[in-house]
């Protein structure tokens with residue numbers, strides 16, 4: 745893993761140079777993916793790297809873990825609490841829709857969760873503009889393939905260094921980098937609602953997704969179906985927005 749850490753560090757430095765910016769910023773959740781990215785950006789840009797901790801009605805443990813990361817790697821950091829802003833914005837949106845009697849209770853939890861991810865994205869870009877930094881994403885190969893991220897939320901970033909690493913490889917990177925054990929050992933969670941875990945929501949474990957990505961042919965048929973269904977349903981998240989053909993020259997039948 746030392747080679748991968750070296751290469752990732754060089755690659756991040758190259759991106760900063762090519763983009764002609766001053767440094768790199770990441771949102772730190774206290775989870776393993778963002779912690780690994782935090783350690784990597786500190787290596788790449790020791791004097792110009794920043795972690796932003798953004799609680800949004802989050803559990804205390806997440807902040808404790810994120811603080812352990814910034815302390816462990818001596819990463820410059822900010823804390824921006826989004827709880828009040830989320831309550832206020834979500835409340836106004838809900839009120840507007842309820843007024844039209846079109847509020848969908850069954851979709852509310854997902855809408856609430858995705859707004860948290862998009863408020864974090866807006867915060868990171870505001871910070872990035874201030875410092876002239878790039879926003880570094882944390883998606884790994886399993887999340888990217890299954891589309892397990894919020895479009896233009898945690899998926900709205902400039903760089904995705906962990907794109908080719910499975911969740912178990914991210915764990916190896918974390919150990920090599922010295923990420924605190926409490927972070928490595930906890931269950932992956934988007935933390936978007938109380939008690940949420942990635943594996944429970946997806947209905948398939950990261951070990952199985954990793955095995956699928958590595959080409960394992962002996963997987964349970966149902967798991968393969970779940971993974972492929974998620975992949976197909978989320979192809980739009982991995983592409984640019986669709987545009988029509990140029991109707992100056994084309995006509996639809």
Ligand SMILES: Nc1ncnc2c1ncn2[C@@H]1O[C@H](COP(=O)(O)OP(=O)(O)OC[C@H]2O[C@@H]([n+]3cccc(C(=O)O)c3)[C@H](O)[C@@H]2O)[C@@H](O)[C@H]1O
Pocket residue numbers: 854857858861887891892893894895897898933934935936942945980
């Ligand atoms: N075919 C299509 N072509 C173009 N656009 C399409 C589309 N189908 C939906 N869409 C659009 O995409 C939207 C749905 O996508 P999106 O808004 O992303 O929402 P969605 O995929 O429904 O939800 C995000 C999922 O990612 C999970 N997540 C989020 C954030 C962080 C993490 C984590 O691991 O930490 C996990 C979250 O728990 C949830 O399961 C629709 O509202 C629609 O606007």
Ligand SMILES: Nc1ncnc2c1ncn2[C@@H]1O[C@H](COP(=O)(O)OP(=O)(O)OP(=O)(O)O)[C@@H](O)[C@H]1O
Pocket residue numbers: 770771772773774775776777778779796797798799800802806864882887898931932933934935942
């Ligand atoms: N409370 C938070 N503060 C700052 N950033 C956050 C917070 N919650 C989520 N994020 C951002 O959203 C990203 C997506 O979350 P995700 O849960 O996939 O990653 P993780 O928490 O780092 O790792 P894990 O998947 O193991 O929980 C995080 O990596 C982080 O950049």
Ligand SMILES: [Mg+2]
Pocket residue numbers: 773775776932933934935
């Ligand atoms: Mg998480």
